[in-house]
Amino acid sequence: xxxxxxxxxxxxxxxxxxxxxxxxxxxxxxxxxxxxxxxxxxxxxxxxxxxxxxxxxxxxxxxxxxxxxxxxxxxxxxxxxxxxxxxxxxxxxxxxxxxxxxxxxxxxxxxxxxxxxxxxxxxxxxxxxxxxxxxxxxxxxxxxxxxxxxxxxxxxxxxxxxxxxxxxxxxxxxxxxxxxxxxxxxxxxxxxxxxxxxxxxxxxxxxxxxxxxxxxxxxxxxxxxxxxxxxxxxxxxxxxxxxxxxxxxxxxxxxxxxxxxxxxxxxxxxxxxxxxxxxxxxxxxxxxxxxxxxxxxxxxxxxxxxxxxxxxxxxxxxxxxxxxxxxxxxxxxxxxxxxxxxxxxxxxxxxxxxxxxxxxxxxxxxxxxxxxxxxxxxxxxxxxxxxxxxxxxxxxxxxxxxxxxxxxxxxxxxxxxxxxxxxxxxxxxxxxx
Amino acid sequence: xxxxxxxxxxxxxxxxxxxxxxxxxxxxxxxxxxxxxxxxxxxxxxxxxxxxxxxxxxxxxxxxxxxxxxxxxxxxxxxxxxxxxxxxxxxxxxxxxxxxxxxxxxxxxxxxxxxxxxxxxxxxxxxxxxxxxxxxxxxxxxxxxxxxxxxxxxxxxxxxxxxxxxxxxxxxxxxxxxxxxxxxxxxxxxxxxxxxxxxxxxxxxxxxxxxxxxxxxxxxxxxxxxxxxxxxxxxxxxxxxxxxxxxxxxxxxxxxxxxxxxxxxxxxxxxxxxxxxxxxxxxxxxxxxxxxxxxxxxxxxxxxxxxxxxx
Numbered sequence: 123x124x125x126x127x128x129x130x131x132x133x134x135x136x137x138x139x140x141x142x143x144x145x146x147x148x149x150x151x152x153x154x155x156x157x158x159x160x161x162x163x164x165x166x167x168x169x170x171x172x173x174x175x176x177x178x179x180x181x182x183x184x185x186x187x188x189x190x191x192x193x194x195x196x197x198x199x200x201x202x203x204x205x206x207x208x209x210x211x212x213x214x215x216x217x218x219x220x221x222x223x224x225x226x227x228x229x230x231x232x233x234x235x236x237x238x239x240x241x242x243x244x245x246x247x248x249x250x251x252x253x254x255x256x257x258x259x260x261x262x263x264x265x266x267x268x269x270x271x272x273x274x275x276x277x278x279x280x281x282x283x284x285x286x287x288x289x290x291x292x293x294x295x296x297x298x299x300x301x302x303x304x305x306x307x308x309x310x311x312x313x314x315x316x317x318x319x320x321x322x323x324x325x326x327x328x329x330x331x332x333x334x335x336x337x338x339x340x341x342x343x344x345x346x347x348x349x350x351x352x353x354x355x356x357x358x359x360x361x362x363x364x365x366x367x368x369x370x371x372x373x374x375x376x377x378x379x380x381x382x383x384x385x386x387x388x389x390x391x392x393x394x395x396x397x398x399x400x401x402x403x404x405x406x407x408x409x410x411x412x413x414x415x416x417x418x419x420x421x422x423x424x425x426x427x428x429x430x431x432x433x434x435x436x437x438x439x440x441x442x443x444x445x446x447x448x449x450x451x452x453x454x455x456x457x458x459x460x461x462x463x464x465x466x467x468x469x470x471x472x473x474x475x476x477x478x479x480x481x482x483x484x485x486x487x488x489x490x491x492x493x494x495x496x497x498x499x500x501x502x503x504x505x506x507x508x509x510x511x512x513x514x515x516x517x518x519x520x521x522x523x524x525x526x527x528x529x530x531x532x533x534x535x536x537x538x539x540x541x542x543x544x545x546x547x548x549x550x551x552x553x554x555x
Numbered sequence: 556x557x558x559x560x561x562x563x564x565x566x567x568x569x570x571x572x573x574x575x576x577x578x579x580x581x582x583x584x585x586x587x588x589x590x591x592x593x594x595x596x597x598x599x600x601x602x603x604x605x606x607x608x609x610x611x612x613x614x615x616x617x618x619x620x621x622x623x624x625x626x627x628x629x630x631x632x633x634x635x636x637x638x639x640x641x642x643x644x645x646x647x648x649x650x651x652x653x654x655x656x657x658x659x660x661x662x663x664x665x666x667x668x669x670x671x672x673x674x675x676x677x678x679x680x681x682x683x684x685x686x687x688x689x690x691x692x693x694x695x696x697x698x699x700x701x702x703x704x705x706x707x708x709x710x711x712x713x714x715x716x717x718x719x720x721x722x723x724x725x726x727x728x729x730x731x732x733x734x735x736x737x738x739x740x741x742x743x744x745x746x747x748x749x750x751x752x753x754x755x756x757x758x759x760x761x762x763x764x765x766x767x768x769x770x771x772x773x774x775x776x777x778x779x780x781x782x783x784x785x786x787x788x789x790x791x792x793x794x795x796x797x798x799x800x801x802x803x804x805x806x807x808x809x810x811x812x813x814x815x816x817x818x819x820x821x822x823x824x825x826x827x828x829x830x831x832x833x834x835x836x837x838x839x840x841x842x843x844x845x846x847x848x849x850x851x852x853x854x855x856x857x858x859x860x861x862x863x864x865x866x
Contacts, residue, residue: 326749327566329666329688329726334750399667445644445665447686 125208125245128503128548129172131155134541137176137507141497142183142480152181154503157546161499176507179540180475183483183496184216184504187456188276189305189359189383189431192218192248195236196225201436201524203237206456207244209434209523211549213456214482214506214539217247219490221280222258229253229264234272245547247504249275249490254293254304258282263293270300275490278305280359281406281451285311287344294354303357303381303489306345308366309407313337318446320408324393330446335414338407339365346373349380357489358382360433362407364417371426381489383431384418386455386462391415391529401442401449402529405433419471422481429485432459436525454523458516460508461535468510469536475510507541514538557855561680563669564689565730573735577699579851580844586623587847597626600857603651604630605661606683607668612818612842613683613693617660620849626857629656644668645675652676658857661685679856687721693817694727696848698735700841701772704813709736714766716798717776717825718747718787724817728774729755742766743776743798746787763798764807772813775800778825791824802829813837 134152139162141147153160153167160167192206201209203220210218220237222228228237234250241248252274256262258281266277277297284290284306297304314337319325321332342358346369349356358370361382374380387405392412396403403409421427435452442449455462460482467473467481487494496504516530542549557572565573586594602621606614614630621628631651651659658679661669666688672680684690702708713732719725719741732739733756740758741748748759760766767773778794788794795801800814814826814836822828831838 321750323751323754326751326755327726329686329723331687332750399670440643443643443645445663445671446667447665448644 124552125211125547125549128154128157128543128546131168131171132543132548133167133171133173134176134181134505134507135173137179137181139497140180140182140476140479142476142484143495143497145476147476152505154543157503159497159499159501159503162497174541178509180508180510182479182506182508184506184542184544185214185460185482186217186486186490186492187215187432187434188219188429188486188490189280190218190220190434190456191223191436191452192220193436194224194240199524200438203240203244203248205522205524206434207246207248208549209454209456209521210246211542211544211547212520212522212539212551213459214508214542215246215456216504216506216542216544217249217487217492219249219251219275221251221278222253223279223281227253227258229256229258231265231268231272234269234274238273246544249273251276251278251280251305253277254279254284255289260284260286261289263289263296266296266300270302274302276303276305276357278307278359280305280307283307283309283311283341287348290345291348291352294348294352294356297354298352301355302491303355305357305359306341307359307406308338308341308345310337310341313340317408318404319396320393320410322393322411324396328396328399330396333408335363335365335410338363339369342366343369346370346380350377353379355379356381359431360385360388360407361418361421361427362388362410362414364414367417367421367426371421374426381428382426383429383486384422384427385431385433386459387453387529389415389418389422389466390462395529399446400529401444401446402453402527404446404449404451405453406451419467422467423471423473428481428489430459430463430481431486432456434523436523437527438525442527452527454521454525454528457520457522458528458530458535460539461514461516461537462530464510464537465535502545503543505543506539508537509540510537512536512538560856561669561673562691562852562856563673563680563682565691565694565727565734566689568691568730568734570734573695573698573731576695576848576851576855577702579855580695580699580847583850583854584844584847587843593623593625595625596854597621597624597857600626600658601656602626602628602658602660602853602857603656604628605651605659606630606632607661607663608684610662610683612845613662616842616845617683617849620846620853623846624850624853626853644671648672648675652678658853681852681856684723686723688723689727690723691727691731692845692849692852693724694731695852696841696845697728697774697815697817698731699844699848700815700837701813703840703844704837705771708732711737712769712771713737713739714770714773715739715741715776716763716766716773716800717743717778719743719776720747720749721779722776724776729757733757740766740769744788764804767805767808767812768810770812772815773800774815774817775826777817777819777821780821780824795824799824800826800830802827805830811835815841817841
């Protein structure tokens with residue numbers, strides 16, 4: 123097992139600290155005692171301490187993913203909080219927010235509690251996102267205030283876009299009571315219709331029903347207008363199209379309550395990849411064109427998009443090993459995330475590593491209101507050690523999720539997660555060595 | 556022999572192989588004119604017709620082609636709804652292959668299903684229509700029929716009329732005809748035309764009369780009655796008035812034009828009975844050529860090494 127309990131004293135030695143909060147990169151040792159940062163720099167750790175050689179490696183904040191599906195309760199055959207945690211640790215993530223489209227959905231204070239109690243036994247920090255509407259019915263808003271008290275960090279009916287503009291308005295208005303973001307999966311279901319992939323040249327060739335980019339951009343535009351009108355916090359998930367980016371960019375100029383995320387898969391693939399009819403590439407919103415992909419990269423670089431989120435969506439083999447129309451939407455993404463975004467954004471697009479790390483650490487934590495100054499003495503240890511220059515090929519053995527629905531299998535990636543420390547657990551990557 | 560093991564679609568399919576199939580099909584067409592219409596070319600070859608969607612003529616055409624070639628055939632039919640509920644597509648396919656078969660002819664409502672099947676089983680796969688994607692054997696029989704009429708495909712001007720976006724016949728015809736050097740114009744209601752035509756190498760013209768003036772032949776697609784009056788097509792009479800191949804419309808144009816239809820026809824909707832029964836229509840030739848084309852495809856793919864007509 124690659125996951126172990128952390129020793130009472132652990133020293134990360136000879137590595138380079140990359141602190142995205144204070145925007146500093148420096149050589150220093152780091153001492154962890156009982157799961158908390160005891161000291162950084164010069165110190166005298168006891169001889170019994172476990173020394174981990176981090177020479178040539180980068181030590182940074184544990185990654186934070188504000189968009190994962192851990193399927194508990196209801197579909198424990200796809201993922202559980204436990205298996206999802208291991209998958210997250212393997213990908214360098216120490217903190218995640220789980221989406222509420224479970225069975226039953228996370229739509230009550232009791233369900234927030236269910237996640238909170240289960241999460242206490244997990245090696246990473248898991249926060250529930252509460253449903254916006256009861257049973258995700260798209261009509262009746264949930265007990266947001268009570269759910270917030272029980273740990274809800276945001277509200278979303280992810281997977282089920284809120285179609286009714288009046289309901290979205292009410293939800294946004296009401297959310298200002300607790301001041302956390304509302305996250306709406308932005309797709310106009312009427313425009314999406316039966317669409318299975320991006321509507322474009324490739325869908326025309328493949329004969330697959332298309333889902334046009336305006337199904338996303340029209341909904342994003344509506345949500346932005348409503349957020350601006352109500353003064354609520356809006357977080358736009360998995361932005362996929364150039365048109366949606368343009369709307370977000372315009373609104374962000376005058377409104378500070380708007381944030382957005384992009385997934386590694388929308389940054390990596392374009393719709394040409396669908397020519398294989400690989401059902402693992404069937405996601406919502408769909409993989410779009412190369413020019414959309416280029417706009418997404420630009421939007422990440424100019425700050426229109428605030429963070430990376432995986433939308434880790436595990437599905438059983440049976441759910442994916444079927445014809446394209448019957449296959450479920452979604453792919454897993456935690457284990458491959460860093461290698462993908464480091465390749466696309468740093469290696470291929472010239473972004474600075476520290477800026478990429480911010481997209482995985484400080485920025486998502488800020489959106490969710492989590493403490494993001496992690497390299498301070500006394501802070502709970504959430505640490506990820508990476509080797510950004512290492513080339514590797516993603517394969518099945520790297521997957522710790524209960525599901526294997528990844529189109530990244532066989533893809534060459536850049537940059538590995540070597541070590542992840544979260545509270546009292548340590549994950550050491552073994553396969554890559 | 557052909558370069559590809561399967562016939563999944565005509566996108567990127569080698570033009571010389573399309574020509575080989577058509578040439579071979581003319582040889583088989585001659586067999587079909589004989590008193591005894593059977594050759595032993597595929598003796599001992601077992602072919603399964605796997606139809607997940609209703610079909611009358613395509614299935615009969617394939618079955619007849621198989622019998623004329625002396626292959627052993629088995630039919631499997633299942634509605635797509637029962638497929639969704641019951642046994643998975645993969646299990647169905649693997650069960651059938653476990654019975655030792657050589658080739659599968661499949662029709663399925665989902666685009667990409669034929670390609671998907673190649674991932675599960677080793678048999679030769681012939682796509683008999685995968686949803687709104689491709690129907691390559693129909694396009695080959697259409698091209699054979701044009702070749703028969705004009706003696707060539709290069710330089711021919713073909714209009715494809717009707718619901719293009721939902722039509723696998725249209726897409727396969729577009730790929731096949733353009734790779735064989737014909738020119739294609741598509742014509743139909745704008746909401747039934749794909750929004751992204753770049754890369755398809757076709758023209759679009761919504762004026763049927765202009766297309767008739769331009770074309771050597773028209774391939775008239777079936778308009779689904781289910782689409783009439785609800786949603787996509789306002790009414791029967793509006794469609795007929797705008798895109799119907801009527802006798803009156805053809806009379807206005809003083810030219811010979813060949814009319815094709817993949818069937819089944821909606822007489823009085825997309826095509827008038829008079830036109831369908833006239834000399835300029837080659838609709839029944841298409842049906843006969845369908846058997847010959849499918850014989851050629853099966854023969855070339857299933858390793859028939861014997862000479863055509865060997866006895």
